[in-house]
Amino acid sequence: MxxxxxxxxxxxxxxxxxxxxxxxxxxxxxxxxxxGPVVAVLLLSFTGWSLGDAEMEWIGLGNxxxxxADPVFWTSLRNTLIxxxxxxxATVGLGLGAALLVESVGRFRSFYRAAYFLxxxxxxxxxxxxxxxxxxxxxxxVNQALRTLGLPVTxxxxxxxxxxxxxxxxxxxxxxxxxxxLFVAGLQGVPKDLYEALALDGADGAWERFRRVTWPMxxxxxxxxxxxxxxxxxxxxxxxxxxxxxxxxxxxxxxxYTMVQEGFRFLRTAYGAAITVVFLVxxxxxxxxxxxxxxxxxxxG
Amino acid sequence: MxxxxxxxxxxxxxxxxxxxxxxxxxxxxxxxxxxxAEIFAPQFRLLPExxxxxxxxxxxxxxxPLARFLMNGFIVTFCIFAAQAVTALPMAYALAKLRWRxxxxxxxxxxxxxxxxxxxxxxxxxxxxxxxxLLDTYAAIILPSTVSVFGIFLMRQFFRTxxxxxxxxxxxxxxxxLGIVWRIMLPTAAPALAAFGCLSFIWNWNEFFWPYxxxxxxxxxxxxxxxxxxxxxxxGTSWGPLMAAATVTTAPLALAFLLAQRAFVRGVTMSGVK
Amino acid sequence: MxxxxxxxxxKKFGATDVLRDVTLRVADGEFLAILGASGxxxxxxxxxxxxxxxxxxxxxxxxxxxxxxxxxxxxxxxMVFQSYALYPYMTVGQNIALPLEMRRLSAWQRLPLLGxxxxxxxxxxxxxxxxxxxxxxxxxxxxxxxxxPAQLSGGQRQRVALARAMVRQPAAFLMDEPLSNLDAKLRIxxxxxxxxxxxxxxxxILYVTHDQEEAMAMADRVxxxxxxxxxxxxxxxxxxxxxxxxxxxxxxxxxxxxxxxxRLHSSGAVEALGTALPFHATGTAREGIVMGVRPEALRPAxxxxxxxxxxIERLGGEALLYCTAPGLAQPLVAQVEAGExxxxxxxxxxxxxxxxxxxxxxxxxxxxxxxxxxxxxxLASAHG
Numbered sequence: 001m002x003x004x005x006x007x008x009x010x011x012x013x014x015x016x017x018x019x020x021x022x023x024x025x026x027x028x029x030x031x032x033x034x035x036g037p038v039v040a041v042l043l044l045s046f047t048g049w050s051l052g053d054a055e056m057e058w059i060g061l062g063n064x065x066x067x068x069a070d071p072v073f074w075t076s077l078r079n080t081l082i083x084x085x086x087x088x089x090a091t092v093g094l095g096l097g098a099a100l101l102v103e104s105v106g107r108f109r110s111f112y113r114a115a116y117f118l119x120x121x122x123x124x125x126x127x128x129x130x131x132x133x134x135x136x137x138x139x140x141x142v143n144q145a146l147r148t149l150g151l152p153v154t155x156x157x158x159x160x161x162x163x164x165x166x167x168x169x170x171x172x173x174x175x176x177x178x179x180x181x182l183f184v185a186g187l188q189g190v191p192k193d194l195y196e197a198l199a200l201d202g203a204d205g206a207w208e209r210f211r212r213v214t215w216p217m218x219x220x221x222x223x224x225x226x227x228x229x230x231x232x233x234x235x236x237x238x239x240x241x242x243x244x245x246x247x248x249x250x251x252x253x254x255x256x257y258t259m260v261q262e263g264f265r266f267l268r269t270a271y272g273a274a275i276t277v278v279f280l281v282x283x284x285x286x287x288x289x290x291x292x293x294x295x296x297x298x299x300x301g
Numbered sequence: 302m303x304x305x306x307x308x309x310x311x312x313x314x315x316x317x318x319x320x321x322x323x324x325x326x327x328x329x330x331x332x333x334x335x336x337x338a339e340i341f342a343p344q345f346r347l348l349p350e351x352x353x354x355x356x357x358x359x360x361x362x363x364x365x366p367l368a369r370f371l372m373n374g375f376i377v378t379f380c381i382f383a384a385q386a387v388t389a390l391p392m393a394y395a396l397a398k399l400r401w402r403x404x405x406x407x408x409x410x411x412x413x414x415x416x417x418x419x420x421x422x423x424x425x426x427x428x429x430x431x432x433x434x435l436l437d438t439y440a441a442i443i444l445p446s447t448v449s450v451f452g453i454f455l456m457r458q459f460f461r462t463x464x465x466x467x468x469x470x471x472x473x474x475x476x477x478x479l480g481i482v483w484r485i486m487l488p489t490a491a492p493a494l495a496a497f498g499c500l501s502f503i504w505n506w507n508e509f510f511w512p513y514x515x516x517x518x519x520x521x522x523x524x525x526x527x528x529x530x531x532x533x534x535x536x537g538t539s540w541g542p543l544m545a546a547a548t549v550t551t552a553p554l555a556l557a558f559l560l561a562q563r564a565f566v567r568g569v570t571m572s573g574v575k
Numbered sequence: 576m577x578x579x580x581x582x583x584x585x586k587k588f589g590a591t592d593v594l595r596d597v598t599l600r601v602a603d604g605e606f607l608a609i610l611g612a613s614g615x616x617x618x619x620x621x622x623x624x625x626x627x628x629x630x631x632x633x634x635x636x637x638x639x640x641x642x643x644x645x646x647x648x649x650x651x652x653x654m655v656f657q658s659y660a661l662y663p664y665m666t667v668g669q670n671i672a673l674p675l676e677m678r679r680l681s682a683w684q685r686l687p688l689l690g691x692x693x694x695x696x697x698x699x700x701x702x703x704x705x706x707x708x709x710x711x712x713x714x715x716x717x718x719x720x721x722x723x724p725a726q727l728s729g730g731q732r733q734r735v736a737l738a739r740a741m742v743r744q745p746a747a748f749l750m751d752e753p754l755s756n757l758d759a760k761l762r763i764x765x766x767x768x769x770x771x772x773x774x775x776x777x778x779x780i781l782y783v784t785h786d787q788e789e790a791m792a793m794a795d796r797v798x799x800x801x802x803x804x805x806x807x808x809x810x811x812x813x814x815x816x817x818x819x820x821x822x823x824x825x826x827x828x829x830x831x832x833x834x835x836x837x838r839l840h841s842s843g844a845v846e847a848l849g850t851a852l853p854f855h856a857t858g859t860a861r862e863g864i865v866m867g868v869r870p871e872a873l874r875p876a877x878x879x880x881x882x883x884x885x886x887i888e889r890l891g892g893e894a895l896l897y898c899t900a901p902g903l904a905q906p907l908v909a910q911v912e913a914g915e916x917x918x919x920x921x922x923x924x925x926x927x928x929x930x931x932x933x934x935x936x937x938x939x940x941x942x943x944x945x946x947x948x949x950x951x952x953x954l955a956s957a958h959g
Contacts, residue, residue, distance in 0.1 A: 012400070012629060014646070018478035019401035022391035027407060029388055029448035034414045037422030037429075044424065051428065094318075101315050105308060108315075114562060115319035118326065121558035121565060123507050125525035126547035129532055130325040133332065133540060139341050141324060173322065181566055235418055238509045242529045256420055256510070263424050264514055273424050280421050287416055466660035469627050474739075475648035475677030488664040 038280070044273040051269045063274035073275070075250050076258040079164055083254060084233040086164075087171045091229045092222070094172065095179025100210075102180065103187050113184070117177035124174055128239045131170045132157065157243055160251035167239050167252055175232060179225050186221030190214060220294060227290035231283055255279050329551075333357055333544035340540050353541060358549070360542035365534070367546055369520055370527030371553070377442050377523055378505045382498055384447035390490070393456035394482045398468055408457075414450040420510055427514060441515040442523065446505060452497050459493040460486060496567045499557070503565075506554055524550040576779045577638030577746040578603045579624065585632030586619060586803075593619050594803045597633070601747075604777045606770070607808075608794035610787055610826070616803040617783045621749050624781065626650050637746055648677070653740035657752040659732050661724040667735050668707055668720035674743045675703045710742045730761045737769070747779035754789065766793055787827050791815070799823050821939035824867050830895060832867045833907050837934070839864050845934070845944070848902055850880045856934050856944045863937030868929040870895065870910035875919065879928030882907060884919050898925060 048059045067073045102112045119127065134141045137155040146153050156166040194213045237256040240246060246253040246261070255275060263272020331347055332340055334354040339346070361367050395401070396408050426445050430436050435444070463486065471485045487494070509525040516522060522530060528550050532543060558565050579601040586594040594616045601607045609617045622628040624635060626647040635643045642650050653674075661670050676685060683689075684696045691697070711717050714734045724732055733753060740748055753769075754762045770793050773780055784790050790797045791811040798808040799822075807819045818824040824832050837847045839861055845854045847866060854866075875896070882898035885906060894916035896909040909927055919925060934944040 015399055015478070016401040019395040019399040019404065022395040022399075022478065022482065023407055026388040026392035026448055026453060027410070030410065030414055030450060030453075033426065033445050033448055034417055034422055034450065035410065037425035038417055040425035040428075041421060051431065098315070098318060101311055101318075105311050105315065108312070110562070112315050112319055113566070114559065115322050117562075117566065118555060118558065119322060121503055121554050122326075123525055123528075123547075123551040123554060125507070125509050126528050126550045127325055127329075129528065129543060129547055130329045130332075133544075134325060134328065139343065139345070141328065141345075144345070173325070177322070231418065235420060237420070238525070241509070241513065242532065259420075260510075260514065264427070269424060269428070276421055276424060280418070283418050284416060464658055464660065466656040466658045467662065469622070469625070469647075470654065470656060470660035470739075471662075472627065472647045473625060473652065473654055474674040485662060488662075491664070 041273045041276050041280075044270050045277045047270045049270045051267050059270075063271050066271065067274055067278070072250065072253065073258065076253045076255055077278070079251070079253055080234065080236070080255045083164060083168050083171070083236055084230055087168045087175070087233045088226060088229050090168070090172045091175045091179050091233075092226055095176050095225065096183050096218075096222075098176065098180040099183035099187060100214075103184060113181070116180050119174045120177040120181075124238050125242060127174070128170060128242050131173075131239075132243055135166055158248055160247075160249045163244055163248060163251045167236070167244065170239050171233060171236060175229055178232075179229060182225050182228070183218070183221060186218050187214070189221075190217045223290055223293050227286055230286045234279065234283055234286070255282075326555075329544050329547055332540055333548045335541055337539065337541055354545075357541040357545040360539070361531075361546040361549060364539075364542060365527060365531045365546070366519065367527065367531075367549060370522050370524045371549065373439075373520075373522060373527075374506055374524040374553070376439065378502055380439075380443045381446045381505050382501045384443070385449040385452050385501055386494065386498075388448050389452040389456055390487060390494075391479070391482050393453050393460055394478075394486050396453070396457045397460035398463070398465070399478070411450050411453050411457075415454060423511065423514060430515065437516055437518050437521065439521065442512050442521070445511060446508075449497075449501065452501070455497055456490060456493060459490055463489055492564075492567075495561075495564045499561060499565045502557065503554060576603050576777055578605075578636075579747050579779060579781065580636040580639070581620065581624065581633065582636070583633040584620065584623060584630050584635070586616070586623065586628070587631055592803050594623075594630075597800075597803070597805050599798055599805065599808065601779060601781060603638075603779055606773050606778075606780045606782065606793060606795045608782045608784060608790035608797045609800060610784060610790040610797050611800035612785055612826075615800045617800050618751055620800075621654070621751050621781060621783050625652055625654055625749055651743075651746045652749055653743060653745035653747075654749040654751065655736045655740050655753040657755055659724075659736040659753075659756075661732060661735055661739075663724055666721050666723055667711075667716060667727070668704075670724070670735060671707045671710065671716075671720075671738045671742050672703050674739065675706060678743065679703060706742055707738075710738045714738050729757050730765065733757060733765060734768075737772070741772075741776070747781065750780060750782045752784055753782075755784070755786070762789075769793065788829060791827070797827075799826055801826070818933070819941055821865065821867065821935040824933060824935070828869060830870050830908055830910070832869055832933075833873060834865050834867050834905070835903060835907065837864055837866045848880050848900055850878075852880075852929060852932070854929075854932055854934070854944050854946055856942055858936070858942045860936040860942065864942070865935050866929070867933040867935060868907075869931070870908045872931040873907060873909040873927050873929055875909065875911070875915075876926055876928035879926035880907070882925050882927055884921055884923055884925050887916050887919070887921065889913060889916065896925070898927060 045063055046058060046060055047056050048062060049056045098112075098116055102109055102116075105112075133139075135143075135156040137143060137153070137158075140156075142156065143153040154162060157163055190213065194217070195209060198209060198213055235256060236254050237260070240252050240254055240257045241260075244252040246257050256279065259272050259275040259279065262268045262275060327347070331349075334352055334357065335349040336351055336353040336356070339349050339351065392407075396404060396411070422445065427436070430441050430444070435441050467485060467489075468481060471481050476484060506523075507525060508523070509529070512523045512526045513529075516526065519527075519530065528543075528546050531546055579599075581597060581599045584594050584597040585592070597616075597620060599607070599609075599620075609620065611617045619628060623630055626642070626645060626649075630643065634641055637650065637652070662673070665673070679699050679702070680690070680696065681693075684693045684699065686693075707720070708717065711720060714737060716731070716734055716738055719727065719731060719735075724735065727735065733756075736753065750769075754765050757765060766789060769780075772778070782790070782794060791814075794811060796808055796810055797814050799806045799814065801822055807814060807823045809817070814823065814827050818827065821834070825834065835847060837845050837852070839845060839856055839858075843855045843857055845852045845856055845866070852866075880900065882900040882903075884896055885899045886897040888895040888897065890913075892913055893910055894913050896911060896916065896919065897906045898909065899906045907927060931946065932944060934942040936942050
């Protein structure tokens with residue numbers, strides 16, 4: 001509407017020109033660095049091209065058929081889904097618990113918040129190396145704690161049965177603070193008078209308060225935190241690359257790691273592009289699910 | 302439920318959690334000042350019997366060019382943030398406050414780009430930089446991050462809250478559109494820009510995926526890449542110097558966070574308020 | 576200062592007509608208030624004049640010269656916004672100086688740090704500082720020049736907004752509800768301040784407000800707007816006494832005018848609720864005729880409209896009698912001296928007689944109506 005009349009007010013044409021001039025640098029970079037490459041990845045995934053090839057051959061769904069028959073890809077996809085399936089509920093659940101507790105105490109609030117958030121602001125790669133020591137079979141904190149409690153111990157990062165779990169623990173440790181901070185923001189958005197009204201209505205126990213006000217009011221924040229944690233978990237790469245390199249025995253092979261191996265190490269560029277497309281599809285699916293759930297809630301609300 | 306636990310119990314739970322969260326940092330600091338012999342002692346002690354902080358930290362700076370890594374980290378994060386701010390602010394203003402044909406389309410593109418994880422464009426970007434002969438340079442690390450759609454989105458949302466009257470007043474006072482971005486919007490947006498700056502710093506200082514692909518030369522490595530390289534060459538033998546390097550690598554971020562906690566948390570929270 | 580002419584202005588937002596054929600002529604040095612409810616198009620009119628919005632039809636002239644194609648900064652107008660629109664991170668002094676900097680310094684001279692080294696910058700900046708001080712002094716802002724807007728009270732902010740408008744001595748001032756964010760007491764003080772300022776500067780002012788009292792108290796003339804049209808432009812008193820239509824009559828005056836249906840006999844006699852009134856109307860309309868009586872013109876009397884006193888509202892100096900009667904949708908309100916209200920009891924019957932009245936036809940247009948017809952009085956006694 002306003003656009004249709006562009007140029008009709010004094011300086012309207014100049015305003016439109018100024019707008020384009022202001023937007024153009026970012027627009028060009030956005031197309032060059034993000035949107036263009038996404039289209040390129042999509043197109044590339046239908047070719048048989050490798051870095052250095054002179055010819056680019058269109059092979060249709062060839063890469064995808066190859067993916068479907070590749071046991072490494074399936075392992076990688078399964079591992080990624082397990083990783084997401086373990087770390088998302090743990091991160092969200094612990095993050096919510098931490099947020100509720102931190103908001104319920106009067107003193108030392110900022111200390112707790114800083115302590116839980118510090119891992120988010122630290123260099124994951126450096127901390128991954130510390131975790132490698134934490135998981136050390138003999139002198140690591142993890143095994144020492146388990147031994148004290150009389151629980152069985154293992155060489156976490158070298159045992160194919162639990163290596164992925166160990167990687168997931170690091171992921172939870174790193175993202176928990178983020179979930180907590182987002183939940184705290186959500187909690188602070190809950191109007192205080194709702195609790196007061198609830199108390200006047202006769203429900204003032206903590207469980208009732210949580211069930212009747214906090215949980216329903218936190219709904220949108222919860223959906224958002226689940227989505228953002230899931231998307232971040234799908235991107236797991238650093239810890240795998242530096243601690244296990246996908247091993248032992250492919251037990252920590254995850255999508256992005258497979259993509260980098262195929263696309264950059266083995267130089268099967270188009271094949272790597274196809275894995276990227278799979279990765280993108282999963283990420284978009286999470287966003288779509290988030291939007292649908294929030295929309296439906298909005299209709300009920 | 303939480304009420305009945307009593308404040309003391311709540312503090313106990315929170316303290317235990319905080320201990321777990323902080324344990325790796327404590328361990329890192331502790332190992333970074335211990336001699337090799339004490340690191341594998343069956344009984345863990347917080348402080349070493351024999352201090353070897355100097356040996357470990359000097360080893361970290363001499364076995365690998367750690368200072369160079371840190372400098373690379375600052376160069377890269379600074380250039381990226383400068384480029385992101387210079388491109389995002391004008392576009393965000395145009396999207397939030399100007400009337401022009403194409404605004405909705407451009408904003409649609411921004412929203413679309415927001416959905417793309419940063420790893421997806423890696424292969425075409427690698428090919429493009431290879432063709433330009435730019436692989437294994439600073440430009441290879443910086444160029445793909447020069448635009449932040451998240452930053453554009455964040456600043457646009459912020460600019461929408463700036464009253465239209467303020468811009469009308471500036472126009473009547475004789476400011477040009479670029480003048481409005483520079484003299485009116487930028488100062489108003491300072492808190493939002495600071496929060497975005499913190500996020501940009503976190504992300505780009507810690508970024509491992511892309512530098513890992515784009516850079517091989519030791520002298521171009523960013524801190525995460527450098528420390529991974531260090532860990533690789535030492536293959537887990539010299540924990541003391543490695544932990545010293547880890548401490549040095551993560552210190553700038555942790556210090557910045559502790560100093561500007563508010564801005565960090567606000568930035569992270571803003572990323573949640575879509 | 577200059578005259579301002581808006582001629583036949585039309586403006587649409589999508590399919591909605593925001594302004595329809597609006598013509599206003601403001602003389603050099605005149606204070607014109609534009610009065611209307613929110614959404615009547617009055618602010619849009621001001622923004623069109625400022626060049627912040629375009630028109631679909633019509634002409635805008637400043638000092639007789641067409642300026643429709645000029646951008647805001649080229650029009651030499653100053654605007655005071657409802658929100659004041661002060662730049663929050665600049666000091667009061669910087670806020671007031673900005674319009675002068677933009678006009679008197681070149682782009683090079685405005686550069687931070689470097690600009691100070693350019694030739695002439697120093698002299699120009701001193702000049703600007705003098706002008707800022709000369710405007711700030713009379714507005715009692717002299718001591719506040721170093722503060723930020725957030726550290727000021729509402730009244731002080733309002734004066735900064737005024738100072739920023741005054742400092743460049745514009746051709747005319749545009750004010751968009753400049754006092755609506757102040758509390759009642761400050762608002763009345765600020766009214767007097769602005770009027771005194773206008774007299775001193777001989778300024779042309781277009782002043783948009785929804786507050787009829789403010790418009791009446793300040794302006795030389797008032798333009799009443801509704802639904803994107805100008806209903807009437809007149810001096811405050813004649814707007815009150817002699818409105819052209821029912822809409823204007825209802826908009827102006829507080830408490831609002833009493834409006835009730837009347838019957839018109841072919842003789843011109845007027846009758847309300849079965850009571851003949853001492854007025855004589857001319858005109859052919861017979862359907863949907865209403866009478867408008869100001870509360871102070873409606874008096875308890877021996878003879879008149881039979882009503883029941885429902886409620887008394889005491890305002891201190893005077894009192895309002897709220898009276899109901901079968902066949903009246905709205906209570907009639909009579910304004911009397913405070914002491915006089917004691918003569919009446921709630922629930923008691925009462926007769927009200929209009930002293931002055933206006934008649935409107937079914938379309939809300941004014942009809943000719945003269946007071947004191949003998950024939951009508953005779954009719955009244957016959958009925959009684």
